[in-house]
Amino acid sequence: MRPILMKGHERPLTFLKYNRDGDLLFSCAKDHTPTVWFADNGERLGTYRGHNGAVWTCDVSRDSMRLITGSADQTVKLWNVETGAQLFTFNFDSPARSVDFSVGDKLAVITTDPFMELTSAIHVKRIARDPSQQTAESALVIKGPQGRINRAIWGPLNRTIISAGEDAIVRIWDSETGKLLKESDKETGHKKTVTSLSKAVDGSHFVTGSLDKSAKLWDSRTLTLIKTYLTERPVNAVTMSPLLDHVVLGGGQDASHVTTTDHRAGKFEAKFYDKILQEEIGGVKGHFGPINALAFNPDGKSFSSGGEDGYVRLHHFDPDYFNVKI
Template identity: 85%
Template sequence: MRPILMKGHERPLTFLKYNRDGDLLFSCAKDHMPTVWFADNGERLGTYRGHNGAVWCCDVSRDSSRLITGSADQSAKLWDVQSGTQLFTFSFDSPARAVDFAVGDKLAVITTDPFMGLSSAIHVKCIAADPDDQVGDSVLVLKGPQGRINRAVWGPLNKTIISAGEDAVVRIWDTETGKLLQENDKEVGHKKTVTSLAKATDGSHFLTGSLDKSAKLWDIRSLTLIKTYFTERPVNAVAMSPLLNHVVLGGGQDASAVTTTDHRAGKFEAKFYDKILQEEIGGVKGHFGPINALAFNPDGKSFSSGGEDGYVRLHHFDPDYFKIPSI
């Protein structure tokens, strides 16, 4: 499985997102420049210029016409995917960390970091069909828990928002009332910061990765813990195959400790696990630094990883991969 190396970022990668059709891949990095690539051959199509800080997260609308990005420059921006023009800027008083379009693309959730005495918050914004009608007001603002919220996504039928972050607790919020509906059981939950969260294609369950060196699979409605995957290093990124019962975890030790170890010892590989049996089934090496972002193509035939080394690595699976015995 020869990877395609995509070098378009000067700084570490933070997030990767495929569009619904799987023909485009969007990458975010600390170099302020969200970038779009052809998902098939890794050709770079263009960059979205306008942010003045690290871009932490992005999401693309179902019809691939709009992109939303959240940045350390205290803003989230809406872009026209094709032309690269900025359609709107949502301004905040603190860095914007996570962004996610609701089903139907009429709403977006944006989280903001704790900053200068402000607590973390979850903002719900209406997304206008015509950019000229777009306004910056929030339909709903939820005061978050202590610490940063690293990920927030929409639950089934846009009725809930699922959030997780520094305090290691996964929470479900009601999008009508803003009430906290559920928190995960502390006994079975993560023990350290939740870094990443990925939903299953059918939206019935989701996966969280944490600095406590594990990833956990949860039921999206009841918040019941289904499975836990253990590894020997902090998990920065998680993804689930839409095709097979596979989950992939990426990470490595803290960037500050990287220079002191040989890259082979740093364990910078994407590790594949059997979703049901919770056993490791393989790994993909290549990054010279921790993996910060992972994403599966919606067709399940390829995946990409983004690292602290500034590279995006695009992997198309060999036919052998699809013959891995699974139950």
């Protein structure tokens, strides 16, 4: 499995997203330009210029027409995927940390960071079919959790919003009323900042990665803790294979310590775990900084990782991978 090295960003990667067909890969980085690549050969298709700060996340609509990006420049932008044209800009008073389209792409959930006097918040925006009809109004604003909310996604049937962040608690909110429905248990839950959250293709479960050196698998409906994956380093990124029962964790030592230790100490590998048995299967080395982003191609035959080192590495699995038995 020889990875394709995609060098296009000048700063650390922050997020990776495949479109539904699995032919396009969107990457966000701390440089200000989200980039789209051919998911097959890693060829760069184009960039989306307009942000004025680090871009933290993106999401792409089901029909691969629209791209939504959230940035530290306190805006969330809608783009035309094909032309790269900006369609709309939502302005906030603090950096936007995460964005996620709902089922049907009519709603988007956006989280904003605590900034100056402002606390963090979860915003729900209606996304108009026609960009000219788009308004900036929020359908719902949820406030409450302490510290940054690193990720918020839609629950089953858009009825709930699942969020997690610095306070290490995973929460489920009612997406209509904004009421808190469920909270993860302090005892069994994460002990440190939850850095990433990624849901299964069918939305039945999701996995969270945390700086407490573990990743956990939860039931999207009941918020029951199903599995825990223990690792040796802080987890910055998690993803699940849509094809096999595999979970991939990426992370590594804090970037500020990287220069003081050997590259082997940092553990910048993407680690594969058996989803059910919670056992480590293998690892993919290559990055020379912590892994910040991971994404699986929807066909389950390739995955990509983005690191603090500014590279995206695109891995197409060898046939052996599909025969791994433990």
